Amino acid sequence: xxxxxxxxxxxxxxxxxxxxxxxxxxxxxxxxxxxxxxxxxxxxxxxxxxxxxxxxxxxxxxxxxxxxxx
Numbered sequence: 001x002x003x004x005x006x007x008x009x010x011x012x013x014x015x016x017x018x019x020x021x022x023x024x025x026x027x028x029x030x031x032x033x034x035x036x037x038x039x040x041x042x043x044x045x046x047x048x049x050x051x052x053x054x055x056x057x058x059x060x061x062x063x064x065x066x067x068x069x070x
Contacts, residue, residue, distance in 0.1 A: 003067055003068075003069055004061070004062040004064070004066035004067060004068045006027065006028060007068075008068050008069055012052075012055050014027050015051055015052050019042050019048040019051060019052060020041050020042035020045065020048050021037065021038050021042070022034040024051065025037055028063060028068070029062050029063030029064070030062075055068070
């Protein structure tokens, strides 16, 4: 099973501290949704919380669809 080369810890910390700016989405390579998060404050705060939970549960993926695992 292919795994992302992205760091789970970096992704989680970026989301925790800068998630409302979409920085974690840029790190994951998801530029379009990163811009949306940046312009809407983490999709009005709701997307930011959901993303953080997904990352904590190990369900985050990079732009190629590969899992970012702890």
